[in-house]
Amino acid sequence: MFEALSSKLQNAFRNLRGLGKISESNVSDALRDVRQALLEADVNFKVARDFIERVKTKSIGVEVVQSIQPGQQVIKIIHDELVALLGAQHAGLNFDRQPTCILMVGLHGAGKTTSSGKLARLLQKQGRQPLLVAADVYRPAAMDQLETLAKQLDLPVFVKRGETEVTQIAREALAYAEAHCRNTLIFDTAGRLQIDEPLVQELVRLRDLVKPREILLVLDAATGQEAVNVATHFDQALNITGAILTKLDGDARGGAALSLKAVTGKPIKFMGVGEKLEDFEPFHPERMASRILGMGDVVSLVEKAAEAVDLEDARRMEEKMRRGQFSLEDFLEQLRQMKKLGPLDNLMKMLPGGSEALKQMDLGKQEREFKHMEAMICGMTPQERKNPAILNARRRQRIARGSGVSVTELNTMLNKFAQMQQMMKKMGKFQKMMARMGGAVPGMFGR
Numbered sequence: 467m468f469e470a471l472s473s474k475l476q477n478a479f480r481n482l483r484g485l486g487k488i489s490e491s492n493v494s495d496a497l498r499d500v501r502q503a504l505l506e507a508d509v510n511f512k513v514a515r516d517f518i519e520r521v522k523t524k525s526i527g528v529e530v531v532q533s534i535q536p537g538q539q540v541i542k543i544i545h546d547e548l549v550a551l552l553g554a555q556h557a558g559l560n561f562d563r564q565p566t567c568i569l570m571v572g573l574h575g576a577g578k579t580t581s582s583g584k585l586a587r588l589l590q591k592q593g594r595q596p597l598l599v600a601a602d603v604y605r606p607a608a609m610d611q612l613e614t615l616a617k618q619l620d621l622p623v624f625v626k627r628g629e630t631e632v633t634q635i636a637r638e639a640l641a642y643a644e645a646h647c648r649n650t651l652i653f654d655t656a657g658r659l660q661i662d663e664p665l666v667q668e669l670v671r672l673r674d675l676v677k678p679r680e681i682l683l684v685l686d687a688a689t690g691q692e693a694v695n696v697a698t699h700f701d702q703a704l705n706i707t708g709a710i711l712t713k714l715d716g717d718a719r720g721g722a723a724l725s726l727k728a729v730t731g732k733p734i735k736f737m738g739v740g741e742k743l744e745d746f747e748p749f750h751p752e753r754m755a756s757r758i759l760g761m762g763d764v765v766s767l768v769e770k771a772a773e774a775v776d777l778e779d780a781r782r783m784e785e786k787m788r789r790g791q792f793s794l795e796d797f798l799e800q801l802r803q804m805k806k807l808g809p810l811d812n813l814m815k816m817l818p819g820g821s822e823a824l825k826q827m828d829l830g831k832q833e834r835e836f837k838h839m840e841a842m843i844c845g846m847t848p849q850e851r852k853n854p855a856i857l858n859a860r861r862r863q864r865i866a867r868g869s870g871v872s873v874t875e876l877n878t879m880l881n882k883f884a885q886m887q888q889m890m891k892k893m894g895k896f897q898k899m900m901a902r903m904g905g906a907v908p909g910m911f912g913r
């Protein structure tokens with residue numbers, strides 16, 4: 467996500483970090499690269515200019531803190547301004563009306579139908595009762611698409627084929643929702659290649675009838691500057707409540723995400739990061755800013771890990787690592803937990819500096835290696851896993867044969883494991899020492 471922008475900003479920061487003193491001229495020089503990076507990412511010209519102005523004013527006025535390098539303070543200011551630009555806080559949905567109607571609007575192919583399904587999934591997980599409503603009266607295929615998504619999610623969908631008046635569909639859908647206790651209606655509306663008057667009229671009729679609590683504009687992030695123009699038009703016509711930015715998994719340069727709030731005043735509420743139903747996340751300005759600035763999205767990673775890994779298990783494991791009692795059995799469990807988190811490259815991208823590190827790593831090889839390790843450990847008896855010392859030549863041959871590797875490979879794995887155990891013991895001691903010295907290591911920005 468936004469790799470080009472991210473790496474350019476990190477380059478600009480390299481110059482900033484070295485700043486020993488803040489003066490108008492040297493800050494201006496350093497910020498020129500930042501501005502260039504923003505423009506190349508397709509950030510609206512005016513938005514970029516204002517952004518740089520604000521950073522400059524704040525940097526020059528900043529009180530120099532003794533213990534921090536001035537350049538780092540500027541980076542912190544950039545971070546904070548970036549968070550503000552992205553909308554400051556996560557803007558959630560409002561559900562203070564019964565039932566809650568959500569209109570999904572946008573151009574052709576932006577991802578309305580897909581996002582309707584993704585949003586329904588998310589709301590269902592939050593305990594709401596969504597009803598998907600097929601309100602794209604022009605494309606029968608869109609109705610089929612929505613029906614398929616609903617089936618996958620095991621959710622009800624309201625479809626009325628042959629009906630061409632969208633308000634009639636809406637009326638019946640509302641009645642259906644009431645009869646079936648659905649408290650959240652998600653209307654998947656029609657799109658156009660370009661916003662035009664008939665489309666606007668239809669959406670206005672629909673809006674005036676269902677009085678939606680949310681009108682979410684679905685925008686393809688890859689369309690860059692154009693996305694912002696589209697947003698302005700839709701907002702003027704319908705007064706949208708927020709946006710869903712889709713296809714952020716692609717090669718979007720980031721301009722849309724960075725300009726949208728500043729230009730329209732409307733927040734990005736969610737983002738689509740893939741074609742699958744689970745590839746959908748609430749948009750968090752703070753996390754996005756960290757991601758863009760290359761500090762990784764540690765918060766997201768932790769949450770993702772918490773979803774997949776039982777916390778109690780994790781704590782138990784950590785304790786074992788600290789004491790150096792981490793066995794091959796535990797190692798096997800860890801390998802399996804890791805698989806639950808998804809492909810390695812996704813995980814790496816979320817770690818600070820991960821995108822950079824990724825370029826130098828052969829993850830395919832790493833994943834194959836993990837698979838081999840798993841096979842080797844699986845080939846051992848529980849006793850052998852607990853106490854690898856009993857692995858004599860005969861046992862090693864048996865395990866190697868059973869898991870399709872050579873004895874040399876098995877030996878290498880066992881050596882690596884022994885090293886890892888040693889390292890964990892040391893790390894455990896180090897952590898304890900740090901804790902005694904007064905808690906966690908302060909974060910880059912003192913958080």
Ligand SMILES: Nc1nc2c(ncn2[C@@H]2O[C@H](COP(=O)(O)OP(=O)(O)O)[C@@H](O)[C@H]2O)c(=O)[nH]1
Nearest residue numbers: 574575576577578579580712713738739740741
């Ligand atoms: N990679 C990726 N593809 C997406 C995303 N959202 C939607 N798509 C794809 O974009 C295409 C158009 O989506 P669709 O929901 O039919 O758009 P609509 O015309 O606005 O309803 C489909 O092929 C989707 O799979 C996303 O976040 N990432």
Ligand SMILES: [Mg+2]
Nearest residue numbers: 578579602608
């Ligand atoms: Mg559609």
